Amino acid sequence: MSFEDGADRLLVTPGSELYVKVGRIMSNERVKRPVPFAHKLNESSSIGRVIGVVSGKGGVGKSTVTALLAQQFARKGLKVGIMDADITGPSIPRIFGLKDRLKAGQYGLIPCVTSEGIKVVSMNLLLDDETEAVIYRGPVIAGAVKQFWSDVYWGDLDVLFIDMPPGTGDVPLTVYQSLPIDGVVIVSSPQQLVSMIVTKAYDMANKLHIPVLGLVENYSYYKCPDCGSEHYIFGESKADELAGTIGCKVIGRLPIDPALARLSDEGRISEADIVFDLENE
């Protein structure tokens, strides 16, 4: 990954590692959690693990973290899918530069596939124009999420990531109550305001007995490309404090990175060569 204008190269140093452990997520000792209003998976598909990525508040780079996680799992040789459950504000197709539309097949809707083989389903892959508003009320939005589960021919997946919309409304409630979710990764930023709202997301997961796999702090700091000084633009890191409050582990800190923002914007996230520590614990 290189940039002509000299923008900082994305570099995840040991101090800013994202180490969601494959071992932890993919272990065989899957805890069977009761799913109160279980919705049936597509008959021709089987999915090993289901991981939600949540944030409480929008704009913290949750979709980028989802994409990077999925990519890293795919590079380990796992069969990976992403369900973009942010029906009214979908970011995933743009991040991967997906231009095609979902097609109907014999066993259900056929996901689009990224250059690294990640299967993606998103409302924006169903629209003729990606800027068109999806003006849905909550129950219809929740219905779309259920259809993404039952009416999509996912085939065999080792792990499905669900990119959730901000807030604690219909979509997370439906995902938590109707899909066999194994746990959630929470994405936050150092702003206190964000931490307050992210605690709501944790509170919801907790009330519904969903395990929290860990906390990722994005936009941790900015390194001036001209003088090299580091700035806590959105405040000093609150990751440890927040993780303490909600009783989970900090599993990563990512800097504010114009290069990564640009890769997301231009659909070139697959060029991000971040090496996360994904080994077993």
Place this chain on the structure above:
Amino acid sequence: MSFEDGADRLLVTPGSELYVKVGRIMSNERVKRPVPFAHKLNESSSIGRVIGVVSGKGGVGKSTVTALLAQQFARKGLKVGIMDADITGPSIPRIFGLKDRLKAGQYGLIPCVTSEGIKVVSMNLLLDDETEAVIYRGPVIAGAVKQFWSDVYWGDLDVLFIDMPPGTGDVPLTVYQSLPIDGVVIVSSPQQLVSMIVTKAYDMANKLHIPVLGLVENYSYYKCPDCGSEHYIFGESKADELAGTIGCKVIGRLPIDPALARLSDEGRISEADIVFDLENE
């Protein structure tokens, strides 16, 4: 406003003016727009103008812009209110440092009041603990917004700002269809991904015949406090391009400002001495 650590003083220069014109918003020639499912305002209240602040995607500083707008109007001597319609991710009380809870009075719920006399209603002012999740499905969320309109004793207001949640779901739909809204201000950031999603917010307003008063670009650039160089962290400004696409005016550009982020976090937004050009056109 000053900071010990030498963080940049917030300075809105002529090139980064936010000039939502009082003349435009408060003109007497109010266009009567049909409200298909009109919900009745609290009987003991009267509200002159209703202005929505929308963003499509979260995390662009919409609530901060709402607070700054309201503050500026209040400083002009107008009677101002803010309805925080982001039921599951409310930011407004924290930004103003409001600690009290709403109380029931003879004519309805009594708003909390900021140091500058702005009346504020928010779901977080009804919770015992601000980090508690509000796990509501869409129709209940929309119902809460309606109650904020009919069951709150607003008294006489010149202008009410409605801080909307991200997305194009229940809340904006309810506000557009049930409240006599005069127009919306759209808040965006330079990231292309955000622009794509903000266009959805515009598309929704357009389909429901809601006038767009203008576009505010937040997080336009960052000025390194150490060397003074300016960086387009989230990409070059796309405000003009975006405004051209959606056919509205750019009414402001704000820099990424750690000082402003901190004032928001610490509930000290009233110390922001931004001088917006709010004169008549």
